Amino acid sequence: AAFQAAFAAQPDEHAATGYAVGQVLEAAAARARSTEPDKLRKALAELDASTVIGRYGVDRHGVQVRQFPLTVQWQKGQREIVWPQALRTARPVLGPQGAR
Numbered sequence: 001a002a003f004q005a006a007f008a009a010q011p012d013e014h015a016a017t018g019y020a021v022g023q024v025l026e027a028a029a030a031r032a033r034s035t036e037p038d039k040l041r042k043a044l045a046e047l048d049a050s051t052v053i054g055r056y057g058v059d060r061h062g063v064q065v066r067q068f069p070l071t072v073q074w075q076k077g078q079r080e081i082v083w084p085q086a087l088r089t090a091r092p093v094l095g096p097q098g099a100r
Helices: 002-007 013-032 037-046
Strands: 049-051 054-056 071-075 078-083
Touching: 013 037, 013 049, 013 054
Parallel strands: none
Antiparallel strands: 049 054, 071 078
C-alpha cells in the first residue's frame, strides 16, 4: 500500500527484488550482530530467510538454492506469472515458433 501511494502503481518484480535484498541484509546483520563485511559474509552464507520474493539460502559455493525465479510474460498489457505452475496467474502464450 505504501509503494502504491508513493508511486501510483503496483510494485513490479524489480521493486520486489530490491526490497528482498534489504530483507536479506537486515536478516544477515541481525544474525551477525554486526555490519562488518566478514561477519556479514559468514551470516549470508549460513542464512535461510523469507523475503517478499521467496526464500534466501545458498550452498557452499554461494549459489542460491532456496528461491527460484518466476517466469513473467506480458499479456494484454499486464504482467502474468506463467511459471512455476503453482504460482501461475495465466497460461503461457506461445509465439509463432511454439504454435507449430
